[in-house]
Every structure is written in structure tokens, then in C-alpha cells.
Amino acid sequence: MTIQHIGGCIGCRECVLSCPCDVIRMDEAVNKAVIAYPADCQICHLCRMYCPVDAITLSPEKTIPVVVSWG
Amino acid sequence: MSKSDELTRREFLAYGGGAAGMLALAAVYSRNVTRIDTDAISSSTHQCDVLVIGGGMAGLFAAVKAHDAGASVMMVSKGRLGSSGLTPFAKGFFVFDPATETMTLDEYTYTVSRSALGTNNPVYTRQTAEHSLARAAELREWGFFDSNLYNKAFRRPVDARSIPVIERVVITHLFKEGRRVAGAAGFRLDAEATVTFRAKSVILCTGAGAFKPNGFPVCDLTHDGTIMAYNIGAKVTGKEWNDGHIGRAKNPAATYDGWGDMFDQRPSTEGVGVRHDLGVEVNYLAYMQGSPIEMGPASSIDGEPFRPAEFADVQRPSEAPAGRERPQSGGGPGAGGGPPARKGDANGGGGPGLGGGAPGMGGDAMGGASAGMAIHKSEGLVPINDQCESNVPGLFAAGDALGSYMCGAIYTQVGSSLAGSAVQGAVAGEAAARYSQGVELQAVPEDVLTSIEGEILAPLRREAGYGPAWVTQTLQGIMIPNFVLYIKKESMLRAALAYIEELRDHHMPMLRAADMHELRLAHETANMIVSAEMKLKASIMRTESRCSHYRLDYPQMDDENWRAWINIDKDEQGQMRLEKQAFDAWPAA
Amino acid sequence: MGVTVKPDLKKLIAIAALVVFVALPILFYALGDFPRRSVLKEAISLLTLVALSLMLGQFFLARSNMGVIELYNLRRIRTVHAVIANFAVSWLLLHPFLVVVPRFFEAGIEPWDAMTMMLTTYSSTGIALGLAAWVLLLVLTVTAIFRIRLIKALHTKYPRWRHFHGMLSIALTTFALLHAISLGRHTDTPMATMLIVVSVVGVAMLLRMYFPQRAGAPEPPSAPNVREQAR
Numbered sequence: 001m002t003i004q005h006i007g008g009c010i011g012c013r014e015c016v017l018s019c020p021c022d023v024i025r026m027d028e029a030v031n032k033a034v035i036a037y038p039a040d041c042q043i044c045h046l047c048r049m050y051c052p053v054d055a056i057t058l059s060p061e062k063t064i065p066v067v068v069s070w071g
Numbered sequence: 072m073s074k075s076d077e078l079t080r081r082e083f084l085a086y087g088g089g090a091a092g093m094l095a096l097a098a099v100y101s102r103n104v105t106r107i108d109t110d111a112i113s114s115s116t117h118q119c120d121v122l123v124i125g126g127g128m129a130g131l132f133a134a135v136k137a138h139d140a141g142a143s144v145m146m147v148s149k150g151r152l153g154s155s156g157l158t159p160f161a162k163g164f165f166v167f168d169p170a171t172e173t174m175t176l177d178e179y180t181y182t183v184s185r186s187a188l189g190t191n192n193p194v195y196t197r198q199t200a201e202h203s204l205a206r207a208a209e210l211r212e213w214g215f216f217d218s219n220l221y222n223k224a225f226r227r228p229v230d231a232r233s234i235p236v237i238e239r240v241v242i243t244h245l246f247k248e249g250r251r252v253a254g255a256a257g258f259r260l261d262a263e264a265t266v267t268f269r270a271k272s273v274i275l276c277t278g279a280g281a282f283k284p285n286g287f288p289v290c291d292l293t294h295d296g297t298i299m300a301y302n303i304g305a306k307v308t309g310k311e312w313n314d315g316h317i318g319r320a321k322n323p324a325a326t327y328d329g330w331g332d333m334f335d336q337r338p339s340t341e342g343v344g345v346r347h348d349l350g351v352e353v354n355y356l357a358y359m360q361g362s363p364i365e366m367g368p369a370s371s372i373d374g375e376p377f378r379p380a381e382f383a384d385v386q387r388p389s390e391a392p393a394g395r396e397r398p399q400s401g402g403g404p405g406a407g408g409g410p411p412a413r414k415g416d417a418n419g420g421g422g423p424g425l426g427g428g429a430p431g432m433g434g435d436a437m438g439g440a441s442a443g444m445a446i447h448k449s450e451g452l453v454p455i456n457d458q459c460e461s462n463v464p465g466l467f468a469a470g471d472a473l474g475s476y477m478c479g480a481i482y483t484q485v486g487s488s489l490a491g492s493a494v495q496g497a498v499a500g501e502a503a504a505r506y507s508q509g510v511e512l513q514a515v516p517e518d519v520l521t522s523i524e525g526e527i528l529a530p531l532r533r534e535a536g537y538g539p540a541w542v543t544q545t546l547q548g549i550m551i552p553n554f555v556l557y558i559k560k561e562s563m564l565r566a567a568l569a570y571i572e573e574l575r576d577h578h579m580p581m582l583r584a585a586d587m588h589e590l591r592l593a594h595e596t597a598n599m600i601v602s603a604e605m606k607l608k609a610s611i612m613r614t615e616s617r618c619s620h621y622r623l624d625y626p627q628m629d630d631e632n633w634r635a636w637i638n639i640d641k642d643e644q645g646q647m648r649l650e651k652q653a654f655d656a657w658p659a660a
Numbered sequence: 661m662g663v664t665v666k667p668d669l670k671k672l673i674a675i676a677a678l679v680v681f682v683a684l685p686i687l688f689y690a691l692g693d694f695p696r697r698s699v700l701k702e703a704i705s706l707l708t709l710v711a712l713s714l715m716l717g718q719f720f721l722a723r724s725n726m727g728v729i730e731l732y733n734l735r736r737i738r739t740v741h742a743v744i745a746n747f748a749v750s751w752l753l754l755h756p757f758l759v760v761v762p763r764f765f766e767a768g769i770e771p772w773d774a775m776t777m778m779l780t781t782y783s784s785t786g787i788a789l790g791l792a793a794w795v796l797l798l799v800l801t802v803t804a805i806f807r808i809r810l811i812k813a814l815h816t817k818y819p820r821w822r823h824f825h826g827m828l829s830i831a832l833t834t835f836a837l838l839h840a841i842s843l844g845r846h847t848d849t850p851m852a853t854m855l856i857v858v859s860v861v862g863v864a865m866l867l868r869m870y871f872p873q874r875a876g877a878p879e880p881p882s883a884p885n886v887r888e889q890a891r
């Protein structure tokens with residue numbers, strides 16, 4: 001896992017904006033940020049540092065997709 | 072995961088809590104759009120004198136200075152102002168302060184040239200040093216040095232001038248009318264919409280790029296600016312050079328962790344300190360010795376990349392501030408392109424690891440952290456003068472997007488990358504404003520814009536094809552190995568080129584996307600494929616070794632034939648064309 | 661025999677109260693699948709959870725819970741009620757600031773900016789609920805501190821003030837709970853269930869006292885009022 005968990009989100013969108021890689025999106029139905037594309041996370045922690053309520057947890061681990069013949 | 076947590080909690084509320092108002096929130100969570108009706112995609116058009124693409128250090132100054140020079144300016148970035156590209160992670164800002172420096176500007180420029188083995192463009196080397204103090208002063212006023220996060224400080228001058236900033240728009244195309252640039256187009260990440268900008272002049276501040284490698288926070292950049300400019304006839308340079316950053320073998324993708332506490336630090340300024348860093352010496356060591364790399368005090372080995380004697384031992388662990396441009400040690404990536412010093416201080420290979428690998432934090436190093444990126448400012452658009460102007464009239468570039476060779480094809484002056492982006496952004500901003508005063512906004516035929524829109528949306532319209540993530544992974548497998556990208560030889564470069572041409576000819580036209588995020592990935596992947604082709608062709612052409620370009624089959628520096636940069640452009644048939652440009656010359660406009 | 665049972669019951673009830681209002685939230689916190697952060701952050705979170713839970717406990721240290729009052733006597737219950745008010749409630753009043761306090765000790769957005777961002781996220785119902793709860797809590801606290809003067813100034817009676825105090829707590833609790841459930845990083849299903857059950861029971865007791873519908877509902881006792889007013 002890369003960006004791992006969002007807990008206590010207030011829906012301010014700061015993380016969505018500050019993620020360079022577009023990993024986080026808003027779930028508009030509940031007005032909360034969700035980890036939409038974890039495969040593209042570069043574990044730079046900008047989202048965590050911009051979050052006003054410190055809702056984001058990251059892990060240094062990242063799994064690389066398995067190699068297949070087409071995809 | 073968190074998503075399901077939220078759901079169950081809300082379901083629970085809806086069932087049991089009796090909070091009727093919350094019922095609405097219990098709506099079933101649906102993933103981001105999986106299928107987009109491409110016929111329903113909206114579009115909008117904006118208009119300005121100077122369009123600045125990119126919201127890093129270069130983009131900031133380009134927008135501010137173009138505005139101050141009287142132009143109507145718009146900024147667009149695929150990420151956030153001050154929180155995208157490489158800028159958020161750079162902490163050392165080079166300042167040449169004549170009051171405190173012992174060197175003169177000329178001496179400084181000359182020192183950089185010696186370390187860069189002639190590869191730098193002294194005009195740009197000097198320009199950065201000369202204007203650095205003034206740019207730093209402005210940044211200080213905006214509060215840049217007060218926080219480790221830059222958005223707020225970047226917003227200050229931009230908001231004060233009411234410069235419109237459109238974030239989260241991916242620009243994919245530049246367009247011309249006649250010979251001149253006439254605008255740019257792209258799409259929104261947050262809406263099913265395309266966006267067109269009509270402008271008298273465009274400044275590319277799109278940064279550099281790489282192959283979405285693991286270990287360097289460059290995964291949002293894929294040389295987009297370079298490739299879109301190349302597509303409308305601009306010359307690009309520097310593709311044979313490499314940036315030799317290495318990372319940790321453990322959790323290599325964790326860029327934050329790999330850089331110690333550097334991302335937490337506030338920026339500060341650095342004085343003159345010229346080095347010869349982050350080339351491919353460690354890659355050579357790893358190639359010859361295998362992994363893990365053993366570094367001793369005399370770990371230099373036969374045939375390794377040439378390092379000028381004068382700069383042989385400039386890296387000392389005690390020079391901590393000077394090490395800001397590279398990951399901090401503690402087993403993290405080491406200094407000067409060197410891995411963490413596993414056996415005390417190492418000189419030869421790439422120099423000692425900064426901080427010397429504190430006990431307990433040590434770990435093996437791995438290569439290719441920034442694979443696909445060259446030394447900052449050694450790659451990008453070819454400038455035709457000292458005004459950051461490209462060979463396409465009205466098209467400017469600044470910072471990492473401009474192949475200014477400000478510090479040459481090896482890291483020379485510490486902290487000059489950030490300063491160089493600031494200085495060049497300002498120069499380009501003023502030049503573009505001046506240019507736009509003398510020209511009219513051009514009418515672009517509707518059919519041109521329609522066909523561009525078609526190209527932008529094509530991956531969404533494909534019912535089947537290749538997923539960009541898979542193509543990227545395949546490209547990484549071809550390009551990132553040490554024996555392809557760093558320690559080069561002709562046979563292998565040609566072999567890799569055959570693979571890349573396959574991706575270019577068969578896979579690039581079939582990239583598919585299911586949503587706007589994937590659409591971005593599809594365009595980025597295409598740009599990486601073209602970049603890879605450029606890298607391989609330029610590497611094949613440069614039959615010598617110099618700075619961060621190393622050829623096993625041509626290990627020597629060849630001053631007779633290669634005191635020249637390589638420029639690439641598209642010929643009349645749309646083929647990639649490579650040419651030499653002498654180190655001391657400007658290209659023909 | 662009657663002599664020995666009573667102290668035991670007292671002890672038992674005290675322990676039960678501690679279990680419900682202190683141990684349970686800690687247990688749910690410990691069992692929950694939440695990422696563990698720095699000691700400072702976790703300590704603040706945990707104390708906030710316990711404070712919230714203790715605040716709910718106030719419903720049970722009121723006249724609506726005559727059983728407890730009879731068991732321990734009013735004065736002691738009142739003291740406990742006041743102590744909890746002093747500590748738990750002030751902690752909760754500090755809650756919006758405590759959220760951003762750790763930013764003083766780590767890199768990232770400045771605490772003040774975080775605060776501003778948080779309070780100006782108008783799109784968030786959770787924030788609005790929290791703000792409403794915070795304001796009510798402040799009103800509740802202020803009116804409780806100055807109750808005697810207030811009663812005098814308004815020429816009213818103590819039971820009227822108490823009624824007001826109780827109703828305000830119900831409103832406050834509703835907002836606070838919805839806020840905690842919609843935004844709280846530790847309010848997972850067990851935690852939320854516990855908080856809701858506790859408040860529903862507490863509020864029901866209070867309402868039963870104020871709006872006695874069935875025979876046998878406890879009448880608001882009036883005798884102690886005199887003492888209260890005289891204090």
C-alpha cells in the first residue's frame with residue numbers, strides 16, 4: 001500500500017489538489033476524499049502535509065503490478 | 072479499506088441512528104467514472120496574451136513577470152501551483168551574492184564550465200547567478216522561505232495580480248497558426264471537459280520528466296512540454312544525458328522516506344559550491360561489481376566515467392547543506408550520485424554518502440531512482456538566444472523544460488536548479504510579454520481545433536486497446552535497466568530501440584482510457600515512448616563519454632568531434648531528425 | 661445485611677460507570693483498525709474520545725437518574741458532574757484547536773492555516789455540526805457557570821434553568837454525535853453504536869423526567885432546589 005488510509009476527512013479537497021499524481025479524488029456523494037488510484041502514488045506525503053486535519057496515513061511500501069503479456 | 076469503512080458507518084447510521092438527514096449520505100459509493108460518453112464532453116476556450124503552462128518555480132516567475140510587463144496572463148497546470156512537478160521537493164536555492172562571494176561572476180561561470188567539461192551554456196550559467204539574488208529576495212517577500220509547503224507563498228503574488236490559475240488541466244497539444252504558436256489545448260481531470268487556450272505567446276514551464284521511476288518524486292512529469300513542442304516543430308536537446316540519482320533498495324518507491332526529512336524542511340539559500348555530481352559513476356560501479364555496491368576509500372575502478380581532477384574530492388559529508396539536492400543518507404541515497412557509504416568514506420565512485428549512513432539506518436542502494444530524467448536543464452527545448460525563446464516564434468520555455476545547459480550535463484552548482492527555474496521563468500515572462508505586444512491574437516481554424524480535440528479524446532473512444540499502466544510498465548522494463556539507460560553500448564541501445572519502436576508504432580496508437588485519470592496516463596505514456604526513442608537515438612549518436620552520458624564502447628571523451636550538443640526535431644516527413652550544435656553556438660532560428 | 665449491600669452497590673455502580681464511560685471507548689479505540697500516529701496525536705484523540713463519552717455520562721449524573729442520586733447523595737453527584745464539566749467539557753471546547761496543535765511539531769500546513777481551512781470548509785455538514793455543537797457547548801458552559809446570577813437576573817426559578825440546561829445538552833449532544841460520526845477518525849461502527857446507545861438512554865431518561873407521560877415516572881424532585889439556590 002502507498003497512501004493507505006483517510007480517516008476524519010472533512011471534505012476540503014486540499015489533498016486532491018495537492019497530489020501531483022492525481023491519486024486522490026472526492027467521493028461527491030459523501031463529500032469525502034477517497035484513494036482512487038493508489039498505483040500512481042509516489043509516496044511524497046504532500047497530501048498528508050496539506051491536510052488540515054491530518055487525516056491521511058501513508059505507508060512506504062508499494063507493490064509493483066505483476067508482469068503479464070498484455071494489459 | 073477506508074472506503075468500505077465509510078460506507079458501513081453511514082449505512083449503520085441510516086438504519087439505526089435515526090438521523091434521517093444523513094440518509095442522503097448513505098448513497099452507495101460509486102467508483103470514479105468508468106465509462107465516459109465522449110459525445111457529451113464539454114469544452115471551453117480561454118484567451119490571453121501569454122499562456123504559462125506549469126505551476127512550479129519557473130511558471131510562478133513567468134506568470135508574475137509577464138503580468139508585470141503588461142501582458143494579460145493565464146496559468147494552467149496539471150497539478151497545483153507549488154505542489155506539482157519537482158518544485159515542492161527542492162529546498163536549496165542558489166544565490167550568488169556579490170557582497171559575500173569571493174569569486175566574480177566570470178570566475179564562477181568559468182568554474183562551472185570546467186566541471187561541466189564544456190557542456191554548459193555559459194550565457195545561461197551566468198544569467199542564473201546574476202539574477203539569483205533578486206529572485207530570492209522576491210521569494211522571501213512572498214513567504215517562500217517560511218514553510219516547507221509552497222502553495223501559499225506561490226499564491227500570494229499570483230492572487231495579488233489576479234492572474235487566473237487553472238489547476239488540474241492536462242495540456243496535451245500546442246498549436247500554431249502559420250509559423251507562430253497560437254495556443255494550447257488539453258483536458259480537465261475533474262470534469263469531462265476539454266480546454267482550449269488561445270494565446271499570442273506560450274511559455275512552457277512544464278518541468279522535466281522521466282519514466283515514472285521509483286525513488287524520485289517525478290512521477291507526474293513525462294516531458295509533456297518537450298514532446299508537444301517537438302510535435303509542432305520545436306528543437307529539443309539533451310536526451311542522451313542522465314540524472315544519476317539512486318535510492319534505497321528497501322521501499323524504493325517511498326520518495327518521502329528515501330529523502331530523510333528533506334521534504335519536511337523549509338527552503339534556504341546556498342552560496343557558490345561547484346561540484347561534479349550525480350552522473351553515472353555509481354551506475355558504472357554497480358554494472359562492473361554487481362549489487363550490493365561495495366564502496367571503499369579508493370573505489371574508483373578502471374574505465375569509469377571521467378571526473379575532472381579539480382572536482383575529484385569536492386564532496387565531503389560535512390558539507391551537509393550542499394547536499395540538499397540529493398537524498399539524505401542514513402542508507403538513503405547518497406551524495407554526489409554516490410550510494411550511502413557502506414564502508415566509511417568513499418571518494419572514487421560517486422563520492423561519499425551524505426551523512427555517511429548512520430548506523431541502523433543503513434541499507435542497500437538501488438539505481439534508476441530518476442530513470443528517464445536528465446540533469447536539470449540539460450534537456451528540453453533548445454533556446455535560440457538568452458531570452459528562453461525557442462525556434463517556434465512565440466514559444467518560450469523556462470526552467471527544467473528549457474534545455475538551457477545552465478549547469479551543463481552534470482550537476483555543478485548546488486541549488487542552481489531551483490534558482491535557474493526562477494531566473495529563467497522571469498526572463499521568459501518578460502520576453503513573452505514583449506513578444507506578445509507586437510503580434511495579434513491569431514484565429515485558429517475550427518477544423519484544426521476539432522481534430523486536436525479528437526486526438527485528445529481518442530483513448531476514451533477506443534473500445535479496446537492497451538492500458539497505459541501496462542504499456543508504461545513494459546517501457547520501464549525496456550528502458551530502466553542499468554545496461555540500457557546508463558551504461559550504454561550500441562548493440563543494446565539498438566535492441567532497446569527496436570522495442571520502443573514497436574511501442575511507438577503499434578501500442579501508442581492503441582492506448583485506451585476509461586476515465587479522465589487514465590486519459591492523463593495515456594497521454595503521459597505516449598510522451599514517455601517518444602522520449603525513450605529520443606534518448607536511445609541521441610545516445611547512439613553520441614559516440615563518446617562525457618559528464619552523465621557513458622558509453623562502454625566509447626569510454627573516452629572525444630573533444631575533436633563532440634564539443635557539441637545534440638538537437639532533435641521533426642523533419643518534413645515527420646521523422647525524428649538529430650543534429651549537432653557546437654557548444655559555443657546558438658542554433659539557427 | 662442491608663448495611664453491607666449498599667456500599668457494594670455503590671462500588672459496583674461506580675465501576676460500571678467507569679467501564680461504560682471510560683473503558684469502553686478506550687477498548688473500542690484499541691480494537692479499532694485505525695492507523696496509529698504519534699503519541700501526542702493519539703493521546704489527544706483518546707482524551708477527546710473519553711471526554712466525549714464522559715460528557716454523555718453527564719446525563720446519568722442528573723436528577724433524571726434518581727437512583728444514583730439516592731445511592732450517593734446529591735452533593736457528591738453534583739461534585740462529580742462539576743468535575744467532569746470542568747475537565748471533559750473544557751477539553752472538548754479546546755477540541756478544534758487540539759486538532760491542529762500537532763502541526764506545531766511537524767512539517768506541513770501551519771496550525772493557523774489548518775484551522776482556517778478547517779473552519780471555512782463550508783461544504784462539510786460535519787464541520788457545520790461540529791461548530792454548532794461547539795457554540796452550544798460554550799453557551800451551556802457559560803450559562804452553567806453563571807446560573808445563579810442568570811436566574812436572579814431573569815427572575816426565574818432554578819427548575820426552569822435546569823430544564824434549559826437539559827434541553828441544551830440534548831441539542832448539543834445531537835450535534836456533537838452527528839459530528840463525531842461523520843468526521844471522527846475513530847468513530848467506527850462499534851464506537852458509534854456505543855455513543856449512540858449511551859446518549860439515547862441518557863436523553864430518554866431526561867425526557868421522561870421532563871415530560872412524564874406514564875404513571876410512575878419520577879417527578880422532578882423539588883426539595884434540593886432550595887439548597888441549590890441558596891448556595
Ligand SMILES: Cc1cc2nc3c(=O)[nH]c(=O)nc-3n(C[C@H](O)[C@H](O)[C@H](O)COP(=O)(O)OP(=O)(O)OC[C@H]3O[C@@H](n4cnc5c(N)ncnc54)[C@H](O)[C@@H]3O)c2cc1C
Pocket residue numbers: 124125126127128129130147148149150151153155156157158159160161162163164165240241242243257276277278279287288289292293295296330395396397447469470471472485486487488489490492
Ligand atoms: C527531491 C528533489 C530535490 C531537489 N532538490 C533541489 C535543491 O535542493 N535545489 C535545487 O536547486 N533544485 C533541487 N531540485 C530540482 C528542482 O526541484 C527543479 O529543478 C525545479 O524545481 C524545476 O522547476 P520548474 O518550475 O522548472 O519545473 P517543475 O517544478 O517540475 O514544474 C513543472 C510544472 O509543469 C506542470 N506540467 C507538466 N506537464 C504538464 C502538462 N502536460 N499540462 C499542464 N501542466 C503540466 C506540472 O504540473 C508542474 O506544475 C530537486 C528536485 C527533487 C525532485
